[in-house]
Amino acid sequence: MRRIVRDLxxxxxxPALPPRAREAVKALPDEVRQxxxxxxxxxxxxxxxxxxxxxxYLSSDxxxxxxxxxxAAFSSEIPASAVMCSEDEWDAAMRLxxxxxxxxLERELAAGYIxxxxxxxxxLVGRAVLxxxxxxxxxxxxxxxxxxxxxxxxxxxxxxxxxxxxxxxLQHHRVSVFSTLILSGPGYGKTxxxxxxxxxxxxxxxxxxxxxxxxxxxxxxAACSGGIPGNDLGPRADVIDSCPKxxxxxxxxxxxxxxxxxxxxxGHAADSEAIEEARRCGVxxxxxxxxxxxxxxxxxxxxxxILARGxxxxxxxxxxxxxxxxxxxxxxxxxxTDLLDSPFLLSxxxxxxxxxxxxxxxx
Amino acid sequence: xxxxxxxxxxxxxxxxxxxxxxxxxxxxRTHARELAGWVTALAVLETEISYGxxxxxxxxxxxxxxxxxxxxxxxxRAADLLxxxxxxSAGDCISKALTEETASCSFLWSGKWREDLEAxxxxxxALGASDSADQARHISxxxxxxxxxxxxxxxxxxxxxRLWSAMGFLIGGMVAIALI
Numbered sequence: 001m002r003r004i005v006r007d008l009x010x011x012x013x014x015p016a017l018p019p020r021a022r023e024a025v026k027a028l029p030d031e032v033r034q035x036x037x038x039x040x041x042x043x044x045x046x047x048x049x050x051x052x053x054x055x056x057y058l059s060s061d062x063x064x065x066x067x068x069x070x071x072a073a074f075s076s077e078i079p080a081s082a083v084m085c086s087e088d089e090w091d092a093a094m095r096l097x098x099x100x101x102x103x104x105l106e107r108e109l110a111a112g113y114i115x116x117x118x119x120x121x122x123x124l125v126g127r128a129v130l131x132x133x134x135x136x137x138x139x140x141x142x143x144x145x146x147x148x149x150x151x152x153x154x155x156x157x158x159x160x161x162x163x164x165x166x167x168x169x170l171q172h173h174r175v176s177v178f179s180t181l182i183l184s185g186p187g188y189g190k191t192x193x194x195x196x197x198x199x200x201x202x203x204x205x206x207x208x209x210x211x212x213x214x215x216x217x218x219x220x221x222a223a224c225s226g227g228i229p230g231n232d233l234g235p236r237a238d239v240i241d242s243c244p245k246x247x248x249x250x251x252x253x254x255x256x257x258x259x260x261x262x263x264x265x266x267g268h269a270a271d272s273e274a275i276e277e278a279r280r281c282g283v284x285x286x287x288x289x290x291x292x293x294x295x296x297x298x299x300x301x302x303x304x305x306i307l308a309r310g311x312x313x314x315x316x317x318x319x320x321x322x323x324x325x326x327x328x329x330x331x332x333x334x335x336x337t338d339l340l341d342s343p344f345l346l347s348x349x350x351x352x353x354x355x356x357x358x359x360x361x362x363x
Numbered sequence: 364x365x366x367x368x369x370x371x372x373x374x375x376x377x378x379x380x381x382x383x384x385x386x387x388x389x390x391x392r393t394h395a396r397e398l399a400g401w402v403t404a405l406a407v408l409e410t411e412i413s414y415g416x417x418x419x420x421x422x423x424x425x426x427x428x429x430x431x432x433x434x435x436x437x438x439x440r441a442a443d444l445l446x447x448x449x450x451x452s453a454g455d456c457i458s459k460a461l462t463e464e465t466a467s468c469s470f471l472w473s474g475k476w477r478e479d480l481e482a483x484x485x486x487x488x489a490l491g492a493s494d495s496a497d498q499a500r501h502i503s504x505x506x507x508x509x510x511x512x513x514x515x516x517x518x519x520x521x522x523x524x525r526l527w528s529a530m531g532f533l534i535g536g537m538v539a540i541a542l543i
Contacts, residue, residue, distance in 0.1 A: 099418050100420075101418045101422075102492055103491065104416040104418055
């Protein structure tokens, strides 16, 4: 029997694309469309698709024009069939992405991204408007990057034994979680891993589910729409959406008494304080941060401070060495001991829910 | 029998003419009321946009619902077109919705409709395209223009309501006398 796979790109990304780019994406071969990780639009230049195997221009006939397979790689010549992002296309893209509501997205524009329904992040860059030395908003936007988020059920299966411990007797045990920091460069699966950790802790095993507080500043973990999470985070997860992390963590601790707080992309001094406070309250924190390795993390003042305070007990480093979502290292933070013998690819138990998981480097 | 027929004819003429006069009289009041509805809708739209930071489609729906009448129909239709995503800018959607509404509005005012709501069409071009402070300025400007139109319509309604209420019956009476 043929397995039905959800076409996430056609369902959730295409409605936000301008007409010509939308048609070009719809016309792509199914296997290419379902393995798209990014779609990039640049004003006055060809629209581009990104898959783990490489980048290509979108074409009106649906055939990917690969950039690294032939003359297009180092040539300024743009193939005639490439879909150009004309002014009309760009205006349409802006209207669709912002839903004609620039005023409602000032904070997001200042931060450089908008989150679409389904938790897909659209990065936006243009000319920054400064006020008091800080970015107030961006004008004359020139490029947008649709980053396609996929929930991979089971992505954290191999990780869970390293971050969860059972306390008590065999008959009367409870679960406790090590505070964990996940590090990697962009696009290596930090959010995907966090999301599945949150889901697994929330569901639990043998009645050992935990209250999980998700502080989802960028709406990527839960993909909330109208207050309802678009991703499966289990029965015990509470989500505070679009809230700055430090404040969100404090609100969670005060109001929802979570066992674990899950949050994405920490990196500010205020985050460090909030994590410290959570730890003092006996709440474990599972967070991610941008850094390619531990040395890189130590060079970021806020992360260095967090690590120096010993706020995290486990560290996970992701890379793309064996494919996207390679678990490179799992570290016992207090001793610096490596808990892994060798890197491995994180596994996806099932990809029926959101198609294309296997093509994202997950086996 | 002939006299009875004449009396019936005269009565019919007076009643029909009187009702026509009342319709015209009422339309002056309806006109002022519709413009007042638009002023209310824009006030709610300003609140939704500048304080609530509600997405434009939803904000237009809320604004329309609070005003009722033609603002409700026009703004709900414009919100549908906007959320559908295929029609164009907010201005295009509002213009399209207004054109559809013009086709169904009172024939007495269909000519004046565009003129009255020019401010809304102009506002539509700017809606959603800037920060909340700028949006509030645009809406407030359109609201002031509509308020002036409403005041003029109110003055016209005060004068013309009584005039046309009586005029219809008087003309009907004169026609009846002439026919008899």
